[in-house]
Amino acid sequence: MFTIENQATGKVFRTEGNGPILDDALIHGLNFPYGCQKGFCGKCKATIIEGEVGYDTDVPNGITPEEVADGMALLCQCHAKSDVSLVVEELDSLADIKVKILPCKVESITHLNHDVAQIFLKIPGAESLQYFAGQYIDLIHPDFEPRAFSIANAPKNSNLIELHVRLVDGGKFTHFIFNEMKEKSLLKLEGPKGDFFFREDSKKPVILLAGGTGFAPIKSIVEHAIATNLSRQIYVYWGAREACDLYMDLPQQWANTHDNIHFVPVLSEADEAWQGKTGYVHDSVLADFEDLTGYEVYACGPPAMVKSAANTFVAQGMIKDNFFSDAFVFAYTKEK
Ligand SMILES: Cc1cc2nc3c(=O)[nH]c(=O)nc-3n(C[C@H](O)[C@H](O)[C@H](O)COP(=O)(O)OP(=O)(O)OC[C@H]3O[C@@H](n4cnc5c(N)ncnc54)[C@H](O)[C@@H]3O)c2cc1C
Numbered sequence: 567m568f569t570i571e572n573q574a575t576g577k578v579f580r581t582e583g584n585g586p587i588l589d590d591a592l593i594h595g596l597n598f599p600y601g602c603q604k605g606f607c608g609k610c611k612a613t614i615i616e617g618e619v620g621y622d623t624d625v626p627n628g629i630t631p632e633e634v635a636d637g638m639a640l641l642c643q644c645h646a647k648s649d650v651s652l653v654v655e656e657l658d659s660l661a662d663i664k665v666k667i668l669p670c671k672v673e674s675i676t677h678l679n680h681d682v683a684q685i686f687l688k689i690p691g692a693e694s695l696q697y698f699a700g701q702y703i704d705l706i707h708p709d710f711e712p713r714a715f716s717i718a719n720a721p722k723n724s725n726l727i728e729l730h731v732r733l734v735d736g737g738k739f740t741h742f743i744f745n746e747m748k749e750k751s752l753l754k755l756e757g758p759k760g761d762f763f764f765r766e767d768s769k770k771p772v773i774l775l776a777g778g779t780g781f782a783p784i785k786s787i788v789e790h791a792i793a794t795n796l797s798r799q800i801y802v803y804w805g806a807r808e809a810c811d812l813y814m815d816l817p818q819q820w821a822n823t824h825d826n827i828h829f830v831p832v833l834s835e836a837d838e839a840w841q842g843k844t845g846y847v848h849d850s851v852l853a854d855f856e857d858l859t860g861y862e863v864y865a866c867g868p869p870a871m872v873k874s875a876a877n878t879f880v881a882q883g884m885i886k887d888n889f890f891s892d893a894f895v896f897a898y899t900k901e902k
């Protein structure tokens with residue numbers, strides 16, 4: 567095991583040394599910059615201050631011999647051969663993230679319940695998408711206007727993007743996804759988009775409020791928090807109509823395995839068998855937290871839920887600047 571230290575931020579992680587340094591940095595939740603992950607684009611370049619790195623094959627094209635002589639390395643291709651101190655500017659704001667249009671292939675479609683499908687999109691070749699936990703993409707198909715969907719997996723070193731798509735009554739694109747789109751279908755995506763992303767520099771406890779498939783970006787945030795060993799208290803509230811609409815049991819697993827993660831499911835149309843909370847999900851938060859002054863809130867889902875939470879939480883002490891949200895308005899209204 568070797569220790570890698572980024573002198574630009576003071577952050578440290580450990581690596582076995584048998585894979586690219588970039589992979590381990592991303593797995594440990596460090597936002598190292600990258601692009602192609604294939605040694606072509608040079609976006610993952612870092613200056614090695616101390617220690618030794620090596621490449622499995624020839625030095626890749628994305629770095630010049632002069633840069634190598636100056637102590638630079640491509641972190642997507644090189645592995646550590648000793649403890650390493652390096653300097654690389656980690657991404658810490660949206661300004662650092664480039665919105666791209668990328669081709670993608672449907673890797674799998676899994677129906678999680680009667681009206682939610684989990685879709686994995688694979689970005690082929692030398693491209694990948696860098697994003698912050700919580701952001702979304704626009705899915706582009708030549709027969710439709712682009713449609714927004716939140717990214718459900720954590721920003722790790724992966725060119726697989728997970729989406730949770732709810733079938734909208736009379737919705738053209740979601741009907742296409744449910745009835746016609748097949749594995750291996752080719753689409754494009756544009757992203758990452760949105761300023762709904764997890765603020766990592768804060769120490770405040772966090773309330774994550776999800777309505778329906780608003781759980782998707784909340785999942786990305788919690789998976790990222792787990793990957794970075796975040797010790798802040800995290801309260802996940804997931805609201806839905808009926809028990810079958812809570813389409814994953816992951817949040818309960820997080821709560822069972824992490825002392826700082828708590829999960830409260832809330833149903834608005836529960837049947838007699840339901841033992842948990844009932845009503846609107848934001849009302850459960852209000853009932854459980856008398857004073858929201860010291861909390862950060864991330865809310866995602868139907869516009870009505872997001873709006874009600876914003877208004878009522880402020881009345882209960884929440885500071886407006888500590889409220890972050892994405893309302894699932896449908897594509898056209900958002901564009902107007
Ligand atoms: C930032 C952002 C992130 C999003 N993330 C997700 C996500 O992760 N998962 C997900 O399932 N959805 C998400 N949405 C919503 C998603 O974009 C819409 O459900 C989708 O565009 C509907 O497309 P459609 O062609 O099926 O419906 P359309 O054909 O565009 O709409 C058909 C009719 O259905 C109604 N309608 C459509 N969408 C909605 C809606 N969201 N709420 C209420 N009524 C609606 C309207 O009355 C509309 O006239 C997100 C939206 C935004 C803005």
Ligand code: FES
Binds near residue numbers: 600601605607609
């Ligand atoms: S990410 Fe493109 S060269 Fe490393």
